[in-house]
Amino acid sequence: MSFDASHLGEFELIRRFFVRDTGARSGVILGIGDDAALLELPNGSDLVAAVDTIVAGHHFLEGADARSIGHRSLAVNLSDIAAMGAAPLWATLALTLPSIDPEWLHGFAAGFRDLADLHGVTLVGGDTTRGPLTVSVQILGGVPHGTALRRSGGQAGDLLAVSGTLGDAAAGLAFLKAPRRLARSDVDELIRRFDYPTPRVQLGLAARGVARAAMDLSDGLVGDLPKLAAASGVAAHVRVEQLPLSLALRSAESSQARALDLALGGGDDYELLFAVPARRFAELQAAAAQLNLTLSAIGELRSGEGVTYSLKGGEFLPRVSGYDHFGRASTQITV
């Protein structure tokens, strides 16, 4: 390193690693460096705001790659914006670090920045403090007034659809915690799904005006679907045999029951769950295909309340429950 990081203060720390000349793009009137950022929301837009924190040992493994942590901290927030059908615009970052490690910061900043650039997100505020590694990102986005996708818009009869494949990230995490002999290409793909989740921002935008409700699957289907059903005031039914499982997951998990556990209970995939009128499903599927993404119908909303599951026509009771970010053992996936 060409500088002595031990002399860097908070202000300089943020500037050195995170601030770039962002010009006048993205409505940033005033970025990092004043008491607060000044931002101009596009005319006729509602503001969308979310916050998510990731903590070492809970949301990523101790010793995880700094670049992955930077990516993840933004990805989980972009996924919330995607689930609203909104366009991400700006982010603020609250970074608590045990010490200043320039190599770590370079990696973290690169992971954060690459994903931010991909989605046109500008970092407009930052705060660094000393303490146990904790990364809290607040994301701000915009959506044309009245068009946001909510969890509460679902209606009985709507198809339930999910993007991509489920369970991969959980399988990747399981491998990281307890490595075993598997095909390298499968392992790489599963770990990549955990370390570098891809928020489905473009699909969320495409679903606006097509889907009736949406949410992101951060906590696993069995944890998240009840929230959408309850918010919409309906019941939900899932046909478990229709869950989209990747080839990598099928290959890595020879037990079908175990693969289903991961697909049902595993969080961290950050795929989108939609309630979409049956007559518009093909339209949403085509939009996903344009993005090189599968969209799978996995069940439907029904009148009533609660969530039920079936496997090839018979009743099915998931062995797993959803992931609770407060870290109690509500996810019973054993590794």
Add this chain to the structure above:
Amino acid sequence: MSFDASHLGEFELIRRFFVRDTGARSGVILGIGDDAALLELPNGSDLVAAVDTIVAGHHFLEGADARSIGHRSLAVNLSDIAAMGAAPLWATLALTLPSIDPEWLHGFAAGFRDLADLHGVTLVGGDTTRGPLTVSVQILGGVPHGTALRRSGGQAGDLLAVSGTLGDAAAGLAFLKAPRRLARSDVDELIRRFDYPTPRVQLGLAARGVARAAMDLSDGLVGDLPKLAAASGVAAHVRVEQLPLSLALRSAESSQARALDLALGGGDDYELLFAVPARRFAELQAAAAQLNLTLSAIGELRSGEGVTYSLKGGEFLPRVSGYDHFGRASTQITV
């Protein structure tokens, strides 16, 4: 407690302690409970966004009162909004907790809520995670387009003015760390300044269109003033004998040198620092008086660069430097 908090998940935790029926006020289209909040900014407003984190042992003492921590976590952010001359609107809260302690949460939520209510701020997003106590608040506000107070607007000849009194919070903190025999009423006042800082939101609003530049004194005058001077491209001079010291501080600190150290180097007062044209100083002072707040001229901006200090006409070199939130010992106040 009438419930067993050990069963509370993240969602329920946030709901139970923080969510209230906020009706349709403050432009909240959709608050906590979906993937993100949906907010409507007043027409013609720029969005103002800031983030600040407080960590146990760095920004408050281990074992500090939960109510004070809740108050502080929002106050430091409101102060950033005040320094922009903006109106606070919404906040999100990222709360990392070592364990669920209902009594602690009640206190924290009460401290946060009372201050939020005072300023009409709605909590629109929350995230709770398990980990070492860290509180990160993101604040969002609005300001009529083009009217925000920046650090960079100061001009040579402008008066430097500060609200309230300086050094009280630092004196309160010093007492908390090393109690000694002092008049109870003085101690109470100084500790209150540290535990329950009052963000000068109304004064910031009143200063819009009057002051040329503003910032909040979170890191102490000697740490913060150079930032305003540099951003404005000018030099600054402070007449130390004009620093506003409270009666409590004067009474608690019999040594004038020590009182000046606290006033110059002590952070955490969250008073506002303004650069204001001399001919408009009286107007700003009158606005402060309306808010039962003093406004003191402490020096002026000059052409050039750097910050100089004088005491009764002679050169003065502060013995203290500013507070660096990354926690290195740049504040040399000994207690």
